[in-house]
Amino acid sequence: MxxxxxxxxxxxxxxxxxxxxxxxxxxxxxxxxxxxxxxxxxxxxxxxSREDLIRAVAAETVEALYKAVRRAREQEPDPFEALRRFMHAAVEMKIGAVLPSLFGLPVMERTIREVRDPAHPLEELLGECKAAGVLRPDAVAGDVIFMIVRLTRPLPGGRFAEDVPLAHRQLEIYLGGLRVSPGAGRRKRLPGPVIDAAWFRRLRSRMVAGRAPRDN
Structure with missing residues (x-):
């Protein structure tokens, strides 16, 4: 090109x-x-066609997430700093604003199947963090991805200049909750469902199809 x-x-x-x-x-x-x-x-x-454009936007967004995980791991020798770098990069992509606007369209299911899944390298990165003893052991890739989605959803009332800086600030608070400090006591286990790979794929397929997720 x-x-x-x-x-x-x-x-x-x-x-x-x-x-x-x-x-x-x-x-x-x-x-x-x-x-x-x-x-x-x-x-x-x-x-x-419009379908071609929608597919390209969705594929580009998911592929960018995949590359961001890989790039963070290459640039940061410390695994938790690599996780921090990736999550801030993902906030800048505004995935929580982009992808939900496309969910429910027939073209999305095929698009998601064809692009690489960013959860795989992210799971490897989280494993490195846990092996280093710097990440709470019950945190999984789905916790990271869906927190980014929540942080980057537009606030009610329209966009405003402080929206993205506020998301980065709140991300730092969340990262503080993920990190395990040396000598810290045992933490209370996280409540709610564990968004493991199988649960994440099931939820993603339902979101793509425009249906609410169910537990079975």
Whole structure:
């Protein structure tokens, strides 16, 4: 892909991500093109249909999460600092605002099946944290991913300038709850369901299909 074509693609995806969050995936594609600073013909050359654009936004978001875990592990020798770096990067991606706007669409189930699952390298990272004795032993990958989703959901009343900085602040509070300090006493076990790999996949499939998750 030529550099200008690649740049156009990235601008369109960035614009679509923002438009889908604010207006939903049925927003006019002319609005996406205008926000991206390209013509509607350029958008259709890159993405011949709305379904193609939605799939690309979803795939790009999930793939970016996968890469963020890998990058954090490469850049930080300390496993807990790698976890911190990944979670702050995921907050910047605003996954809790992007993906829920697309859940329930038929195209999402196929898209999620085709992209790499970020939970796998994340589970490896959490295992390293636990082996180092710096992460509470009952924390699992689903706790991390769904906390990021909750932190990045838009607050009621519309977006405001402090939204993202506030999410980063609250993330640091959450990280403090995940970390085990040397010499700390035994903590009370976490309540509620354990979001292990099987539970997470079941929940994700129901979210993708637009149905409420059930325990069975």
């Amino acid at each position: 030529r550099s200008d074509a690649k740049r156009n693609r990235e601008q369109i995806l960035d614009a679509a991500r923002e438009i889908f969050v604010n207006e939903g995936p049925d927003a006019p594609l002319e609005t996406v093109a205008r926000r991206a600073g390209v013509g509607i013909a350029t958008l259709y050359r890159r993405f011949p």
